[in-house]
Every structure is written in structure tokens, then in C-alpha cells.
Amino acid sequence: MKYYDKLIFDLSKEGRQGYSLPSRKWNAVLADLPAGLVRGEEPALPQVSELDAVRHYTNLSQMNFGVDSGFYPLGSCTMKYNPKINEEIAAHPGFAGVHPLQPDATVQGALWVYEQLAKSLSEITGMAEFTLNPFAGAHGELTGLMIIRQYHMARGDEKRTRIIVPDSAHGTNPASAAVCGLEIVQVKSKENGLVDVEDLKPLLDDTIAGIMMTNPNTLGLFEKDIKEIAALVHECGGLLYYDGANMNPLVGMVRPGDMGFDVLHLNLHKTFSTPHGGGGPGAGPVGVAAHLAPYLPVPKVVRGEDGLLHMVGADGEACGRVSGFMGNFGVLLRAFTYILMLGNENVKMVGPLAVLGANYIKESLKDCFELPIDSVCKHEFVFDGLKDKSTEVTTLDVAKRLLDYGFHAPTIYFPLLFHQAIMIEPTETESKETLDGFIEIMKHIAAEAIEDPESLKTAPHTTPVRRLDETTAARQPILKYKDII
């Protein structure tokens, strides 16, 4: 990667333009607007030619690392290959040109995709019904929790305002619960990394709205007591929420609905191959058991007596509306394309091959890196830093050194249960050769930590920029071009 230092504003020159618009002479002109409603100064946006813009953004892209650039073992993010046919279908003008407020009869294709994707997700997860409206994983969590609250309120069970969240949970879980007006009760993990059922029991009473669980959890371990937990929570009148961020290893093998979960969200940008886009757009569909279907958000897609699919608004029972329109439809289209390509034949291999890769890396590296819980993992696992603790080389150093060798770093310093966490998730789309290459470099880095720790402490060396001064960035924020000039 080469370093390129310009901002688009640096290329600007008065009088250049990168657009082409029709020339039409209308009688009405902006100058007719009352002076009090008009902007004072022209906005200082860049003025560049089309080539200036194309070259600038091409240069920027070349300072970026994506799944198409190389191995991206970012734990909990499921950076699997993003098939190109998905992009082709999503760009089809017959979908990309549809206005969300067109009459229902004119959007039957879009609603068909919505209905069929919901049906496929129900089949894969064992949930009765889905809304595809939520925009992202965290948004799905919030929607799911609203459904849970609405369920309790509809039953007149107003005092259920507390939710149980394991200490190993993704940060969004407690944050979503707080935004939903729920009080968080933490349950501890045992030494083996699993939820402590004995610690859970005394927490269960008639103020509990439910429990949020990730299974496999953020350590990549399957919560094998799940059925007992489900029975206990249901017995106390609570519901089980499944954080689908870690759904990938279960695809084709286990359905959350069969484990006793009442509500779940999926991250289509993880499990269903849609691109992460540098941090979105994703999609966070929410699935529910049959008894919770009335509380799904509006608009709902329903087949009417006229045989057409319709978008149905407020119905009195729903938890409300969580999106301006029908969610990130372009992302839904990509996920549905993936499911059609995968088909019944290949869906059963997604989880097992993802789990195979993770265990293969774990077994190959556990002599060099500290493996705090040595058991079979699912799609990911967590090392607690280097095995040799005498070097003062940290997880951050290892991550930065990986960048020098052409790999993206794993997720680091999460989960919070360990001080030097390195969380690795390879996904099912990576070949044995790629994993072997990564394993070899990780072993090499472990050796470097002993022989030449300085090369790690000062890494990366070959990237467009090197370690950044993050402290000054936060203390004296420079958040826009005008703060620089």
C-alpha cells in the first residue's frame, strides 16, 4: 500500500465541476424565495473534475484492507467472502430504482424478496416469523428487546423491567437493553467460560423480562446448558433473546429456535455474506417464536385476500416502527441471493467448515499462544496473548506486526474476561493454504517476540501510516477540514 496524503478539498479549484445536469429554463427561480429563508454563504464544498474525484477515491481505496485484499480473521465479525453476484443483483435497476412509497401493487417483486428471505431465515433458525426492518445487529437487538417488553406489557406484566446479560456479552447487548429502558443484571461466567447456572438461579424472579445470550458465546464456546437455562428462564416468566452475531457456526447444524430461544436477531453482513462496507450498511432481521409474532414492528409484509403482498402499518399490537421504510432492502437482496446460491445442498456445510477452520488454527498455535480454555471451539476462539509472558510484548504488538505480513489483525482486547485477548475467526471461505500461511506467520511473530521484541513494539513498518497518536486525537479533536486549515 502506498501513502497518499490529500483530502478532496486540497484538489479543489473554483470553476471546476464533476457533474453533468440538463439545461432547462424554468420560470420559477430560487431567487423568488424570501430572503429570510435563504442560505447566506455558499457551502465550501470541493470543486473538482470527474477524473480528479475518480483518482482521489481510487488512491484512498488503495490504503484500505478488505476481505478481497487478504485474510481478515476479525473475531465476532465473520469476515467471510462477499460473493460478487450479490452486488450485481442488488444493482439491478428493477430494484435500485424502486421508490418506497409506490403503491403496493407496483412493488410486488421487492415484497416477494422480503417474504421469501423471511421464510428462508425462519427455516434456517427455527423461528416462526421475521421482520427484516432493523438496519444492523444492534438495531435488531433493540427491536427484539422492544418486542419482549411489548409482550410483557400486553399481558399486563408491567414490573418485568430487568434483563440478564452475561459478563462475556458483546457491548451492544447492555447498551441496547439500556436504550430499551431495561435494567441490566449481570450473570457471571464460570472458569470454563460458560454461563454459571448456579449464579443465574437466584436472579430469576418476577421482575425479569428475559436473558440475552450469545451461543456460541464470545469465547467461541457452545453454552451446553442452554436447555436448562431456557427452562429456568421460561419457568420464571422471562423470555430468551439470542444474539445472532455468532450464528455462523450453527448454520446447517443447530437452530436457535430448537434451543428454546424466543427472539433473535441475525447479522446478514456476517452470516449471510453481505459486505461490511467499512462499517455498514448491514441488516439485523429479527425472528420470533409464534406467540410473539403480533409484536413484530410495522410495517409488516402480509399477503392480502387480493393475492398481493401488502405493507401493513400500525395494528395496535406491534412494538412500533423502527425504520423509516422497509429496512436496508439492498442488503436483504444480497442475503437472499446468497441463500439461493447456497441452496439446500450447501447450507449444511457452512457451520461445520467454519468450525473446522477455527479449531485447526487453535490446535496449530496453542503451543505459542496462551489458550485459557482448551476445548473444542465453534467459529472462533480466544488466546490470552503470547504463551511466553517474559517478553513484555503485548497483544497490540502482535496485531500490529500481523499487518506488516499482509494479514488483517484479529479482534483484540475483547472479550473483557482476559487481559490480552486475541479473538480469531477464520470463516468457511478460507482455504487450508491461507490458514497455513497465517499459522506460519503467527509462529514467526511468537519467535520474533523473543528474539527481536523491538520489531514488534514498533510495528507496523510497511503500512501507509504507522502507529497513531490517538491520545492527542481525543484530547484536541480535529473533526473536519476547517479544523485543519
Place this chain on the structure above:
Amino acid sequence: MAFAYFPHTEDDIKQMLDKIGVGSLRDLYSDVPEDVIYDKEYDLPSALSEEEVRRYFSNVASMNMQKICLCGLGAYDHYSPSVIPYITSRSEFLTAYTPYQPEVSQGTLRYIFEYQSMITELTGMDCTNASMYDGATAAAEAMMMAMASTKKKTRVLISEGLLPQVVEVVKTYAKYNGVQLTSVPCVDGQTSYGALVAELAAGDVAGVLVPGINKYGIIEDHTGFADAVHAQKGLFMIYSDPSSLAVIRTPGEWGADVVCGDSQSLGVPLCFGGPYVGFLACRKEHVRKLPGRIVGATKDVDGKRAYVLTLQAREQHIRREKATSNICSNQSLMALYVTVYLSLMGPKGLREVNQLSYGAAHYLHDSLLATGLFEEVSDKPFLKEFTLRALVPVEQLQKEMLDAGFFGAVEVEPGLVNFCATEKISEQDVCQLVGVLKNVNWQIK
């Protein structure tokens, strides 16, 4: 079992299983209780080839109709330059994740910094985040920002003039978040100053959210609003269409503290309502209450200018249950659409877009009135969309428009219909529509 997205040969699988020390893939699930393993066949269609997938979606897409679009109300059919999909489909942008490793993410970080620079420029605010999901959820986050900025206030006021879907989403968030919402009515087609002042008098208002351009298409006059809200120590917040801000008075100029809205109008395809891209901007004294990712400029150890996610102490992964927002992934790639769009259009192009839309919308407005089928509801200024009272049955109107090759006349309130015209609409389009409407045999209303 060969499949394009799985690279494993049978020999690879065997070697990997040997290294792990188990006999089969099934053994990797030995920790999963037998009774939750799903042994049945999935009821999913058989795998399709790419060519079959193309044909499938070509058929499905043909079930959507394409007409000339005169719909607005939060989604606008503006011109989008050919450069945008070319850049946004570059896989280095498309297949990256959140820029957690800044050394190999300068591309994403740089364009987000540019995006922040452009949004603040348009809104007249000091700072903005890297994007929100859409306009409606951005408005809900603005409401929560107002609540987080005060410990004593319990209420947020929202104008009835906001887009209906925005009001509904804000109400949903408020219901579960425990925020008391009060509607401020519109009088004469615009948020009532008198009603606002009356509500503020109670002294319990954390913030007020009003539209820059309301659901009737009217450009609101917010004279006196900021002073009235600030006198009660609340936040004055405006929901804006950022495309319009190149020409109409900015939230900054109106004295707003927080601005939110949807940037779909800046180069993002209609795509049946998403992905779009919300924005949330504010004055610098509120930056620590601003949710979501924020990119800042800094230097690397060699002194090179570089960019990084900053002020992360605000975010959910640090604050967990103390967070006032749960947003994590946002709409980063859609922010790239906006950034490339604004780079290409510049101040002149964006002004031209507004002029062309303004001209077309006013021509459409006058031509529709001249048919005698509509009545004016307000003489207040509008930009690219407007509302008329239909003197003919709305359902028939929509159907006749459809037959004539147009989408539009979406009902805002019973009998009141919305029309929107962008730079894509020509005189010929308007004449075609009006010509048809004039010759319809209308049912008696």
C-alpha cells in the same frame, strides 16, 4: 460437494481433522447436546447457478413497476453520477469492516473525515458522526441526545410537521426509552410558534425537534424558535433534507444545536427505502453526547497526517449499560456515496440541482392547479415538493397517474396529496401528466 464459496477439498478436510484430533466434522459439535442438533433436511430451494440466479431475479424485478417518479416524503429521485457506483463498489472499500486497525484503513477513515467536513458545511454545525442508519432513527437519536444533555428535564417536543415515518420511529424509541413526547401542531402549514412557546413554559423541555422542510413541502420559518428554546435551556433541533441546505437557510443560521436527517437525497439510489444514510450533527459543546463513530485527524509516529476513530469513550463498547445509544455498525459505505456525490457536485452543482427541482416543482404545481382538479392548501414557499387538496377521489387519481406512467399523489393526510419533482422532470413530463388528467372521466367525490 464442490461449491464456489468453499475452498476445501476432501483431503484438506481430512488433514485439518487429523491436526485437531477428531474423526469427522460432526465430532466438532461434540459439545452440543444431541437433542438440539438439526438432523433434518432444510426446506430450502436447491442451489442455483449464477445464470439461474440472474434469470430468477430478472423475473422478480419485473414484478416491480418503473414509472416517472413524482414521490417525495423522505426519498427523492435525484440524479446520481455514474462515478458513484464505480467508486463504492471498489472492494477495498466494500469488503472492509469498521476501521479498527487505522494503519490499514486510511481509505475508509479519510473519506469519513471528508464526509464529516461536508455535512458540517451543509448544516452549519461544528461536528457530526460517521453516519446513522436513516433519517428516522437519527431523529430518535437526536431525541435521546437531548435527554442525555440534561438531568432535570423529562420531555421532548416534536413538530407534527415532521415526516409521518419519522414521527412514528421517534415515538417508538420514546416509548421504551421512557421519554415523554409532546406534539406541537402545525398552523397555516408550519410548526406553530405560539404552541411551542406555550409548551416550553412548563420548564420541563429537554429539546425541541422541528422540520426544516415539513411534510407539506413547506420551507419552515423558524424565526424566534432558537431563542425561545434556549431561554428554557433546551436543545433546538432541526430535521433537514441536506440537499436543500445548499440553498435554504441552514440549521446553523437558525440557531440550532443539533441537526438530523437523511442524506439519501445526496446520490443514494431509491432502492425501496434502503440502505439510506442518516446524519446527526451538533455544536461542539454537545460532541460528547453525540452517538456513533467519529473520525479525527492526528499524526503517526513518523509525523505523517493520519486519521483515526476518536472520542470512543462515548461509545457502547466502552460504556456498555451506561451508554445513551447502542449504535455500532452504521452506514459507512452510504456515507461514501454522499462524499463522492458532494465532491462531484460541489456548491454549484448542488445549487443547480435545487434550481432545476424548484423550477420543475413549481411548473408542476401551477399546471396541476390549472386543471381544476386540485386546490391550494397553502401559499407558503416550497422547494421541490408540495401538497395539494385533491378535488377528485385520491385512489382514482393515483390509478390514473399510474396508467399515465407516473408514481405520485401519495396521501399525506386525508384528501391532501404530495407531489415532488427533481431535476429529472422535464416540461414534457408535466405536460404528459396534465394532458392525461384533464381527459379522465372522474368519479364524483
